[in-house]
Amino acid sequence: MAQQANHALPAGFQLDEYRIERQLSLGGFSIVYLATDGEGKSVAIKEYLPNSLALRGEGEIRPLVTPDHAAAFRYGLKCFFEEGRALARLSHPNVVRVQNFFRANETVYIVMQYEQGCTLQEFAQKNREAMGETFIRSVFSKLLNGLREVHARKLLHLDLKPSNIYLRTDQTPVLIDFGAARQTLSSDTPMLKPMYTPGFASPEHYRQRELLGPWSDIYSIGASIYACLAGSAPQAADSRLKKDRLEPAMVRWEGKYSDQFLETIDWCLCLNHLYRPQSVFLLQKALNETVVPPDPRLSKSPSPTPGSGFGHFFERLRKKAFSQ
Amino acid sequence: MKFSIFQESRTGKRKNNEDRIAHCYSRDALLMVVADGMGGHFYGEVAAQIAVQTLTGAFEREADPEIRDPFRFLHESMDNAHRAIFDFSIQHELSDSPRTTCVACLIQDSIAYWAHAGDSRMYLIRDGKVVVRTRDHSRVQLLMDQGVITRAQAARHPERNKVYSCLGGPQTPEIELSRKTPLRAGDMLALCSDGVWGPVRDETLAAALNGDDLADAVPALMDTAETNGGAHADNLSIIALRWETSYAEEASGTDGADSAVSTKGMPDDKITTRLDRFGRNPDYKSDLSEDDIERAIEEIRATIEKYTR
Numbered sequence A: 001m002a003q004q005a006n007h008a009l010p011a012g013f014q015l016d017e018y019r020i021e022r023q024l025s026l027g028g029f030s031i032v033y034l035a036t037d038g039e040g041k042s043v044a045i046k047e048y049l050p051n052s053l054a055l056r057g058e059g060e061i062r063p064l065v066t067p068d069h070a071a072a073f074r075y076g077l078k079c080f081f082e083e084g085r086a087l088a089r090l091s092h093p094n095v096v097r098v099q100n101f102f103r104a105n106e107t108v109y110i111v112m113q114y115e116q117g118c119t120l121q122e123f124a125q126k127n128r129e130a131m132g133e134t135f136i137r138s139v140f141s142k143l144l145n146g147l148r149e150v151h152a153r154k155l156l157h158l159d160l161k162p163s164n165i166y167l168r169t170d171q172t173p174v175l176i177d178f179g180a181a182r183q184t185l186s187s188d189t190p191m192l193k194p195m196y197t198p199g200f201a202s203p204e205h206y207r208q209r210e211l212l213g214p215w216s217d218i219y220s221i222g223a224s225i226y227a228c229l230a231g232s233a234p235q236a237a238d239s240r241l242k243k244d245r246l247e248p249a250m251v252r253w254e255g256k257y258s259d260q261f262l263e264t265i266d267w268c269l270c271l272n273h274l275y276r277p278q279s280v281f282l283l284q285k286a287l288n289e290t291v292v293p294p295d296p297r298l299s300k301s302p303s304p305t306p307g308s309g310f311g312h313f314f315e316r317l318r319k320k321a322f323s324q
Numbered sequence B: 001m002k003f004s005i006f007q008e009s010r011t012g013k014r015k016n017n018e019d020r021i022a023h024c025y026s027r028d029a030l031l032m033v034v035a036d037g038m039g040g041h042f043y044g045e046v047a048a049q050i051a052v053q054t055l056t057g058a059f060e061r062e063a064d065p066e067i068r069d070p071f072r073f074l075h076e077s078m079d080n081a082h083r084a085i086f087d088f089s090i091q092h093e094l095s096d097s098p099r100t101t102c103v104a105c106l107i108q109d110s111i112a113y114w115a116h117a118g119d120s121r122m123y124l125i126r127d128g129k130v131v132v133r134t135r136d137h138s139r140v141q142l143l144m145d146q147g148v149i150t151r152a153q154a155a156r157h158p159e160r161n162k163v164y165s166c167l168g169g170p171q172t173p174e175i176e177l178s179r180k181t182p183l184r185a186g187d188m189l190a191l192c193s194d195g196v197w198g199p200v201r202d203e204t205l206a207a208a209l210n211g212d213d214l215a216d217a218v219p220a221l222m223d224t225a226e227t228n229g230g231a232h233a234d235n236l237s238i239i240a241l242r243w244e245t246s247y248a249e250e251a252s253g254t255d256g257a258d259s260a261v262s263t264k265g266m267p268d269d270k271i272t273t274r275l276d277r278f279g280r281n282p283d284y285k286s287d288l289s290e291d292d293i294e295r296a297i298e299e300i301r302a303t304i305e306k307y308t309r
Helices: A067-088 A120-126 A133-152 A214-230 A237-242 A259-268 A280-287 A309-323 B044-062 B070-091 B139-145 B151-156 B202-208 B214-232 B282-286 B290-307
Strands: A018-026 A030-036 A042-048 A098-104 A107-113 A117-119 A165-168 A173-175 B002-010 B019-025 B029-037 B100-108 B111-117 B121-126 B129-133 B188-192 B236-243 B272-275
Touching (some): A067 A098, A067 B290, A133 A214, A133 A280, B002 B019, B019 B236, B044 B070, B044 B100, B044 B272, B070 B100, B100 B188, B121 B202, B129 B202, B139 B151
Antiparallel strands (some): A018 A030, A042 A107, A117 A165, B002 B236, B019 B029, B100 B111, B121 B188, B188 B236
């Protein structure tokens, strides 16, 4: 059944103290707007508007919630509050900052700092050649600082993917969209379908949700890095469980990137959650390791002859690192 | 060890079940826990859950396959649960700490050891009669001890739910330890929340558990308690156990009910835990009032304010 899309609030609409400029994105659960506050500063406003439960027709302001959807709508509201609560407590340069939270039009809104830049997905599509090992290592290592903060608050992001990673113009990453974020402690059985994106969601997302943990976000990080290299999302975890056709990064990009980097990606993408890095810290340690990436221009030529100068030195260094 | 065990928890007529129960056993030791999260304080069920998890977690770590010092184990893990609940309230910046009552019983070598804080009870029933019962840490119990009120008056007393010891909260709980109590074959133990013992008399409770099959007897007792509880029946939870081996004849294989658990064949490093999965019932979840919404928004705004530099 095709779902009717909701209509966004019109440009110029005065929402509380903010003026709507335009719609930034439309999701199944919410609409995100670009708006300006009283001081003329840009902000991003996220409106709770689940497509399947609330409908806003063209030219209308208040969404229509039918009585039989009222309970589910309110339950979804709770999830939206959870996102608000989660974000409100996070003040970190690599995590989007919440500025305000208010109620209007019979629904609720989260106001977030608006960042100049684009998503990692857009960036990767436009700048394929910039996706070098050093760049990716640096972006993800910074991003993991933010994710560590999230996990330290006993939260999981649960929807990490290149389109939820924002790159500021100075190329520092920001984690956005905590719509799927949940308190790891709560054992609620959600009435709304859990949200995830095929290709980036871990196997636990599909099957045993009680196994979700930091390692699930780490799978998504691995999948995001893989996607940056490949230019498209890796095979979805549920289909990998049936028949794993995902070419390991080690095989696919051998010689183009350092072995240690490719091994790290494959490590994150292990189907068994216990085989993945168990904490962001471990992954960060692997990403921050100093390995000289091979020069892609030389990728056709055979790997450095053993015993020759630096190549040999690093080879030994790497072996040492792995034997530990 | 050989025993029959049955546990059940019901919501009663309340919106949410704030009781938590669990039992676990190794080859040579058995632990039962009942915690009754206190209403009137936020997150009662969280406090109860933390209590139950802390105790079963400690058992899983320390039963090897026996617990070295049962009383120390009970006291320490209940005290740890108290601290964990308090930590939870600090971590989540709650204005008030959640609280729970707790009763826990450990059996090994056919000797029972128990501890409690608050008004969740443990009964030892022998030959259909209550021979030992925990004394509630409640105001009405004190008044009864002083002879100020009678048992009948206590049952209707407006402050009958007030307890002076519980896990969680700013005060150090009074954790009362039992004596070492050797068990005989056929002894019954019942750990329950006030939703069960409140509406039924001790004699009724003892008689009800005298039946052959706990899987029939316990639900029947729960039905009685729930009916007597009326339109506002509290959460009801019980773990009932029939001990099948006697302290004197631990080794000789006596025959008990077929449904009895025998731990004889268990490897000494295995632990079985029965902790039901709880969730708030979905109706309760969607029951978000205008006040709840306003409160949630206020809370989020205050947090934003606090964390904005």
